[in-house]
Amino acid sequence: MDKLLIRGGHPLHGEVRISGAKNAALPILAATLLADSQCYIRNVPHLQDITTMMVLLGRMGVELVVDEKLNIEVNSNQVHSCSAPYELVKTMRASILVLGPLLARFGEAHVSLPGGCAIGARPVNLHIKGLEAMGASIQVENGYITAKAKRLRGARLCMELVTVTGTENLMMAAALANGETVIENAAREPEVVDLARLLNAMGAKIVGAGTDTLHIQGVETLHGAEHEVLPDRIESGTFLVAAAITGGKVRLHDTDPSLLDAVLFKLQEAGATIETGTDWIELDMHGQRPKSVDVYTAPYPAFPTDMQAQFFALNAIADGVATLRETIFENRFMHALELQRLGARIQIEGNTAVIRGVSELQAAPVMATDLRASASLVLAGLVAKGDTLVDRIYHIDRGYERIEEKLTLLGADIRRVRH
């Protein structure tokens, strides 16, 4: 099994290109199920989750042609199966995103329940409830969701809580429903907006993406379209923390600073100088140790839960005491125990962690438990004294494209080893 071996102590300097966003590319690939002609998707990141989504679509009969840059041509006119089997869904929760499109276009879907994961229970009850309100008949049996609907009908949906993939699933379903759907308390994440952009290019009538109320006028058919996936704001944030934690200076290209306000404010509070242009961000830490910063996660545009673990690592070596509150997932502090193995001083009570920064971390073997937890261990490894070996990095490969190559370009001493 692959591991990452990191020798800490090298401030990062240089430039790095940011990939397309995993959390936008996944719903976008699922949305191609809705089109009756070819879609062409550019800037797709090269990630394990993308491969899983392509395998899943391929099993249904979707034709995918991928070039060497991972631009993808997708044609879903030969779909012969509306099933998403457990063996694929269990490796990637985002497989649930095929439920809405399959039901809306083909009238049926048989999708494995994704189950919980390390960061929380993550039920999909609100996806199901929304589709039922749109007229679907749904049964949950033997670990599978079986949904049927001759044609979905528009409905007024008031979401009990803000759910990103829930909003995406219902928006895709509503695009082909009969009549108008209104989604209140919708997720405002940039990835939802990117998906709406593709759907509208396919002929959908969606108004309000990026606000908490979506109006979707259903249409009879959707056609193919071209789309460029937006930059990954979480990969961007992770590389900025890598620069900040090591006291370095890094410029990100092909990113979008406007998607990262909450994270950039926190990095400035930690002592970084930040400059931005339309598609670049430069962070300079001037060789200084970061100052502790409090973090409170909440739906966009507040501070993203997907950056909480990275700021945990930053605070572990910062000057001061920080309080981190995780409000989205009930079990997203799994990295804390591993960071403690590196010498971090952490106290946890419920959804709140108090981190007393230490001036130095000590290397140790550590184990990744989920995607962003692995990122936090890599970040800590970049500053820990000695060689940190990060195990179970298949988690990191789900969401970071060639992370060790990109960090090496910035001067980190990191390599993939097989033990």
Ligand SMILES: CC(=O)N[C@H]1[C@@H](OP(=O)(O)OP(=O)(O)OC[C@H]2O[C@@H](n3ccc(=O)[nH]c3=O)[C@H](O)[C@@H]2O)O[C@H](CO)[C@@H](O)[C@@H]1O
């Ligand atoms: C592929 C993708 O885009 N993943 C992102 C998406 O996950 P995902 O869409 O799964 O996360 P949600 O926004 O749905 O989850 C938010 C909260 O709502 C709860 N909930 C959700 C749906 C539901 O039917 N019932 C329910 O109770 C969840 O358990 C969680 O506590 O948004 C999360 C929150 O920004 C991010 O961390 C993930 O990276």
Ligand SMILES: C=C(OP(=O)(O)O)C(=O)O
């Ligand atoms: C939690 C994440 O992803 P997923 O929803 O795919 O598990 C993430 O990207 O941090």
